[in-house]
Amino acid sequence: MTTENISTPKQAFIGLQMLFVAFGALVLVPLIVGLDPNVALLTAGVGTLLFQLCTKRQVPIFLASSFAFIAPMQYGVQEWGIAVTMGGLMFSGLIYFALSALVKFKGITILDKLFPPVVVGPVIIIIGLGLAPTGVDMALGKGTDIPYNTAVTISMITLMTTLIVAVFSKGLMKLVPIMFGIVVGYIVALCFGIVNFQPMFDAAWFSLPNVSAPEFKLEAILYLLPIALAPAVEHVGGIMAISSVAGKNFLSKPGLHRTLLGDGVASSAAAMLGGPPNTTYAEVTGAVMLTKNFNPKIMTWAACWAIGISFCGKVGAFLQTIPGVVMGGIMMLVFGSIAAVGMSTLIRAKVDMGEARNLCIVSVVMTFGIGGMLINVGEFSLKGISLCAIVAIILNLVLPKEAKKESE
Secondary structure (H helix, E strand, C coil), X not given: CCCCCCCHHHHHHHHHHHHHHHHHHHHHHHHHHCCCHHHHHHHHHHHHHHHXXXXXXXXXXXXXXXXXXXXXXXXXXXXXXXXXXHHHHHXXXXXXXXXXXXXXXXXXXXXXXXXXXXXXXXXXXXHXXXXXXXXXXXXXXXXXXXXXXXXXXXXXXXHHHHHHHXXXXXXXXXXXXXXXXXXXXXXXXXXXXXXCCHHHHHCCCECXXXXXXXXXXXXXXXXXXXXXXXHHHHHHHHHHXXXXXXXXXXXXXXXXXXXXXXXXXXXXXXXXXXXXXXXXXXXXXXXXXXXXXXXXXXXHHHHHHHHHHCCEHHHHHHHCCCCHHHHHHHHHHHHHHHHHHHHHHHHHCCCCCXXXXXXXXXXXXXXXXXXXXXXXXXXXXXXXXXXXXXXXXXXXXXXXXXXXXXXX
């Protein structure tokens, strides 16, 4: 029996199951950055519905918090505050709109020319490696009053649980290692007596998500705008994956230009409400493959569940009681996984590092990113992932290809 024929209550239940698969990663981003997890739930639901509107509800994917924006958001919040950071992230949707227009008028091959694996791969690696120090600091309990031995014990048990579930589990359980890691880590933290339940006791059962209005500053906009390049290109891979799983060519119908537009609208809308930008979730695609639930209505229900839960104040308050050391243990795997995705991008495309051009692009991007290269132009500064993305694109367009590669 397909999800086209099952009853509405069953579709609603499957939608809740899909949200459960995405839940761990969804709330991880706001907890790391310091945003309200209830707002992230709200914006994930709203973003998914907006995506479905743009794609005529034809693609069975779920959108939620993007890991690619963690480091830029942390820098932005520290430098300009949450409101200005959200204003800058709103404009990151322009990258999706521009790419959508390019694909619409030039075809999908234009993305291969502008953003080949030699550009996207090292930028994704930098996103993961740039976050590594943050994960280690949280795992060690730095900036807290948690003793070193306690922090390491909790974070490593959390990490080991996540690894075991990811590697040895079967079926749906294999798709939620983050959730299991957080649960076990939380229980261990309870045993050490470092969990404070008071915020949850004080929170109301029903409360409006703590949405915030964005503010705009040119420096923040220019810093955050290029960040969207990496997740936008990853979006293409996500659409290819769900196309393969569902046995339909979503690149043609509804079209990659529509899916890019939907992702951009979802990300900008999320930032407008004070939530992290959205991206397609591979975990949910895996769940779709496992359960054979290809009906996009399932994702409509998942989005509605996310929006409904976001109005429960106790849920957000409970999530905020999770100790940072537990999150640090999870991040040991998550951030490394991001870097590994960048490496696999280069490997799958068989990028020849013996070719001087490719070696130069990857080397410069990696050095700029890991070394913290900074370029100041007047009052405007460019650093981190933004700088790496721009440098990679420029080098790819400027450096000549070998004659043999050009002919191929």
